[in-house]
Amino acid sequence: MTLDPDVAGFLSALRSAGVPPGFSGTPGEMRERMRAAIEGNWDPAEFAPVKSVDDVTVHGLRLKVVRPLSDESVPTVVYFHPGGFIMGSAHLMQDVARRLAHDLGAWVVSVDYRLAPEHPFPAAVEDAMTALRWVADHVGDLGGNPARVGLAGESSGANLAAVTARRARDAGIPVAGQLLASPVTNFAAWYPSVAQNADGYFLTRDDLAVIRKLYFGDDDARAADPLVSPALAPDLTGVAPAVIGVAGFDPLRDDGTVYAARLLEAGVPTSLRVYPGLIHPFFGMPGLSPATDAAVSELTGLLGGLLGGLLGGPLDGAPAATEEDA
Numbered sequence: 001m002t003l004d005p006d007v008a009g010f011l012s013a014l015r016s017a018g019v020p021p022g023f024s025g026t027p028g029e030m031r032e033r034m035r036a037a038i039e040g041n042w043d044p045a046e047f048a049p050v051k052s053v054d055d056v057t058v059h060g061l062r063l064k065v066v067r068p069l070s071d072e073s074v075p076t077v078v079y080f081h082p083g084g085f086i087m088g089s090a091h092l093m094q095d096v097a098r099r100l101a102h103d104l105g106a107w108v109v110s111v112d113y114r115l116a117p118e119h120p121f122p123a124a125v126e127d128a129m130t131a132l133r134w135v136a137d138h139v140g141d142l143g144g145n146p147a148r149v150g151l152a153g154e155s156s157g158a159n160l161a162a163v164t165a166r167r168a169r170d171a172g173i174p175v176a177g178q179l180l181a182s183p184v185t186n187f188a189a190w191y192p193s194v195a196q197n198a199d200g201y202f203l204t205r206d207d208l209a210v211i212r213k214l215y216f217g218d219d220d221a222r223a224a225d226p227l228v229s230p231a232l233a234p235d236l237t238g239v240a241p242a243v244i245g246v247a248g249f250d251p252l253r254d255d256g257t258v259y260a261a262r263l264l265e266a267g268v269p270t271s272l273r274v275y276p277g278l279i280h281p282f283f284g285m286p287g288l289s290p291a292t293d294a295a296v297s298e299l300t301g302l303l304g305g306l307l308g309g310l311l312g313g314p315l316d317g318a319p320a321a322t323e324e325d326a
Helices: 005-017 027-039 094-104 123-142 156-171 192-196 205-216 253-265 290-307
Strands: 052-058 061-067 074-080 107-112 144-154 177-181 242-247 270-275
Touching (some): 005 290, 061 094, 061 123, 074 123, 074 290, 156 177, 192 205
Parallel strands (some): 074 107, 074 144, 177 242
Antiparallel strands (some): 061 107
């Protein structure tokens, strides 16, 4: 595999500037670096056009509700932001939520779940389910179609989407599809890609150790809990059809690939895309290179196929097998 040239330039610029690792320092320092990096590169004029963005609070949980341009009965996507369960927010990821809303023609409910270490596991898991229940109860008021509700997330957000998809199955809440970008699904395993991409590709092996410690205390028994590691759930049959995207130079590459295999073994329609030259978290950085932008478009289009969105086909057109683009 060869690193995408634009991605390589980005990483080289970070090294030249002496930017510290994302998960170094205190949680407050991590969050401030992330905020400054994202807001410092924002150009609101480049945000995808949508009809409105509103803030809603449900039982203390903050949601950012993005309304698409269309007034027709449309899909609704519950989106969980990345940040290792420690940093990030719906505000900082509003460009991602807007793009999903625009490209899918969907309502997008972006979730400001509680962050560790102030609110360790299971706070984020509880908030994720609260958000889905609220959407299920209000999807008609939003203008969405109850048969076209989806989940989406990246990295830690993809973990929450995967956990919530299984909990939705158990609770009888219909979910038509889930999009998992660079997911972490098994904290009890250190796959080969962790060693292969241990350092130098934005997310590091040391970062993963920090995330484990601050999110659930780095306890081996807790790591095996399916609410922490959804890949370890004993039964994945009947969860929502999945679209999974992983990057070649991501420590979590093998994690997402193995989870796709587990879903397929359980009979869950699953489509896997591997982007060899990209890094973690590519889905949240579509402007980094044409390759990242194309990856975001492809994964969003596959989710649209599951939800019957503007980019996709009918709901029964979900892919039935893994397809790996290496």
